Amino acid sequence: MDNEAPTTESTDRRGIVVGVDGSSDADHALRWAVANAEQFGPVQPVAAWRYPWWIVPGQLTATSISPPSKQFEEQTRARVEQVLDSVDRGQCRNPIVCESAAGPALVTLGMKANLIVVGTRGRGAAAGALLGSVSTHVVSHATVPVVIVPPNAPIEYPPSRVVVGVDGSSNSIAALIWAIRTTPDEVILEAVHAWSYTVATLPEAGQIPTDVFEAQARQTLDETVINAILAAGGTRHEIVHRLEYGDPRRVLRERSQDAGLLVLGATGHQGVANLLLGSTTAGLIHQPPATTVVVPAPNEVSGSS
DSSP states (O other): OOSSSSSTTTSSSSEEEEOOOOOOOHHHHHHHHHHTHHOOOOEEEEEEEEOOOTTOTSSSSOOOOOOOHHHHHHHHHHHHHHHTTTGGGBBBBHHHHHHHHHHHHHEEEEEESSEEEEEEESOOOOOTTOSSSHHHHHHHSSSSEEEETTTTOOOOOOOOOEEEEOOHHHHHHHHHHHHHHHOOOEEEEEEEEEEOOOOOTTTTTEEEOOHHHHHHHHHHHHHHHHHHHHHHHHHOOOOEEEESSSOOHHHHHHHTTTTTTEEEEEETTOOOOOOOHHHHHHHHHHOOOOOOOEOOOOGGGGOOO
């Protein structure tokens, strides 16, 4: 039994790879992908299947019994076809059905795509659960931007407002560049930087005033936006500079409640936490307040062209 992820031979550079497993969350993610196909390319549905845990060939009997692989594959394919009948199939490629763990399959097949799109929870997960294990694997390991679509999130494109979390790191600059390059000029981009006051004492000068921290944060925000615009080759977007005091997870959650997209870098200045994700990003994607795009390291970002 081969559980390795499939190769990328059946995909090309343009397009959206989306995980399909029959769950309502995955179905909604597929609808989001189809609605955004004109911007990011045709949709490649991917359904991965594995043998149930209770099938252990040859260990409970004297003779080895081959698992019914054809049956599992056909059931998975039938489930995918049923889901595709509910969307515009003209925007979709033929589905890929493979024997593999779902997370590695999506990461591998999405290596040359513009986006990988996933729902927040997979088949069989309890309502109200945090981000599913498949989605967590994809967000943590993908080398292209990953879109996490919460249940009932709007799927219309383009969004009227996009919130981008920035902190001066190269990853947050990459996130803003992605938003500049992939959204129409009329979309308002809101660059949000959250800061907090930490008491610090200098040997001779004493305690640092609060306004010094705020001024440094304002400079970080302004420089991040300028650097992103220069790297993107300019922009006609209206970019709102928003500086907020408080925990970045709370600030970004509040600012993105009514936004069409929340865009985050995979890591930030706070270092590595929760596998490969920065702590702010990890804290937001497990219960995303809006459709959330996680942009990988700058040298791994894939554009839409």
